[in-house]
Amino acid sequence: MVVETVGYNPRGMNVYDVLHYYGNCLTSGGPGYKNDDFLARIENMDHVENRDEPEVFAGTPFIRVREEDLPADAPPGTDLVDVFRTLVPEHRELLLATEAEVRRRIPGDLPRLLQLDEWHQPDLFEVPPSGAEVYRQLAEVLVTSDPRQYRPSEPPNTHWTNWPESGSL
Structure with a gap:
């Protein structure tokens, strides 16, 4: 990956x-x-x-x-x-x-196998990766080698405007 x-x-x-x-x-x-x-x-x-x-x-x-x-x-x-x-x-x-x-x-x-340009990124301070749809589905894609296992139901939020303070101190 x-x-x-x-x-x-x-x-x-x-x-x-x-x-x-x-x-x-x-x-x-x-x-x-x-x-x-x-x-x-x-x-x-x-x-x-x-x-x-x-x-x-x-x-x-x-x-x-x-x-x-x-x-x-x-x-x-x-x-x-x-x-x-x-x-x-x-x-x-x-x-x-x-x-x-x-x-x-x-x-x-x-x-x-699969390329994602956008996805629903959870706030990992609130939701652990194991509780996030995106990571559970990506794990299934990797285990099965089947990209059809990625079927997101949550809208993408990875555009920078959703995380304006990301990377700042």
């Missing part, structure tokens, strides 16, 4: 796509993530972030991701997290891992 998370990390001074690996056939490293599983996405961060005001947009006309210049559609002084969120609707695939990046630590011939 590969879990992918993309987010702005002010301490790391970049937007990172982090790949978390779990399973019994990993080709390198143990479960979870290694340093190489943090994929920095913004190539011109030194021009994007205001040098005098950390975590604030400097006003550069573009943000470079994977050698593509994406229009920076925000005024100078905007919080960087808000600037980076504007990239997602149109440029999501540039921020997410490529097939080659995903498969770095799993066998190349391992078939893709």
